[in-house]
Amino acid sequence: MKRSSVLPAARRFAVAAVVAGAVALGTAAPAFAHNEVHASDARALATDVTLTFGAEAESKTAGITSLRVVLPPGITPADVSLAKAPKDWTYTPAADGFTVGGTALAVGTDAEYAIKVRQLPDASLLVFKTLQTYSDGRIDRWIDPPKGTEGADDHADAAAKPAPTLTLGKAAPGATPIPATPTAAPSSAAPATSAAPAPSAAASSAPAPVPTTTVTPGAAQSTDKDDDSSLALPATLGAIAVLLVLGGGFWWWRRRNAGADPRT
Template sequence: MNRSRARLRRLRFRRLGISAVGALVVVGVAAGPAAAHAEVTASDPRALAENVTLSFTSEAESETAGIAELRVVLPKGIAPDALTLKDAPKEWKLTATADGYTIGGPALPTGTDAEYSVTVRQLPDEKSLAFKTLETYGDGKVSRWIEVPTDGEEVDNPAPALELKAAAPGAKPISPGPSPAPSSAAPSIRPSTASSSAPAASAGARATSAEGAGSSTGAVGVIAAVPVLGAAGALWWMRRNRGRA
C-alpha cells in the first residue's frame, strides 16, 4: 500500500515537472519576438537640461545578419545640428538629415546589439520624447520602431521613448547655435551682382549707339553739303566771267 502511494506521488511530481517545463517553453517562445526592442536613456533626463548624453540601444533580432545602419527621426525641439556623436561602434559615422540623422557603417556581427551615444546641446521643454528608429541589417531587412503609444495603450513596435522630469529652477532655453552658411549663398549673390551691372552695361551700350548715331548723322550732313557748295561756287565763277566779258 505504501509502495503504491509512493509511486503515485512520483508520477504526480513528474507530471508537474513536465507541465512547468512546457509552460516555460511556451513563455519563452511567446516572449522571444517581443523581447527585441530599441531604447534610449539620458545622463540628465530633465527638461531644458544642457549637454545631455543620450545613449541608444537597438537589440539585434536577426539570426542571419547584423545591424548596419540606424535611421532616427528627432523629436520636436531637437535640431539635427544640435547634437554630436560621442561613442559608436568602430568605423560607424553619424550623418545629419533633414529631420534627424543616420548612423552606421560595417555591419555588426550577427546577434550583436547596436549601442551608441550622442551629446545634445539642450533638451526641449517637454514631458516625453520619442525617437522613431529604423534598423537596417546587412541583408537589407528593416525593423521599424516608430510607434508612439497614446493613452497608455500598448503597441507592437514602440519607438524609443524618454520621460523627462521638470526643468531645474531658472532653466531657460538657450539660443540656437550659428547655422552653417548654405551652399547656395554664393550663387544667390552672383545673380544680384549681374543684374546690377546689366543696367550699367545696357546704358553704356545705349550711349555708344547714340554717339555712333550722332557721328553718322554728321557725316551724312557734310557729304550732302559738298555738292551744294560746289554748285554755288560754279555759279559765282560763271557770273564773274560774264561781267568781265
C-alpha cells in the same frame, strides 16, 4: 522525529530554489528590449546630456548596418554630436535627425551608440522614431507611438514597433532655454563688381553699324553753289568763243567785200 525534521528542510530548499530561479530568469533578460534610449540627466531643459541608444538584433541571418533617427521637436541636428558608436561606424546629420552606421555588426549583436545633446527641450516625453537596417536589406521601423500617448492604439496591449521614448522629469529650479545654435544663412545680396559685363554672343556677331556723317544746312548750300559755279564757267567760256568766231567771220567777210571792185 528524524523524518519530520528532514521534510521542513527539504521544503525550505525547494522554495529557495524557486526564488533563485526566478531571479536568474529576471537577470538573464537581454540588454535591450527592442529599441531603447536612456539619458544621463532625464530632466527637462537639462544641458550637455548624453543619450544612450540600444537596438536589439532580431535577425538570425544578418547584422545591423545603420540606425536612422528622427529627432523630437525641440532638438535640432545642430545641437547633437556623436559620443560613442560601434567600430567603423560614422555619424551623418540630416535635416530632421541623423544616421549612425557602417560595417555590419556580427549576426545577433545588439547595436549601442550614444549622442550628446546641448539641451533637452521643455517637455515630458521625447519620442525618437528609428529605422533599423540590416545587411540583407531588412528594415525594422521602430516608429509607433508608445501606448497612452497621442496617436497610439489604446486598444492594443502594446505597439507592434514602439519607438524609443524618454520620459523627462521637471526642469531644475532656475533652468531656462538657451539660445539655439546659430547656423550660417546664405546671403541674398548679389556680390558687387566694377567690371563691365562681357558682351553677349549675339552682340559680338552682329554687323558693325554703317558710319554716318552729319552735314549742317550751311555746308550743304555752299556745296551746291560751288557745283553750280563750276558748271556755269565752261558754259560762259563756250558762249564767248562762239561770239568771237562769229564776230571774226563777219569782220573778214565785210573787209573782203569792201576791197573788191564793184564793177567787176
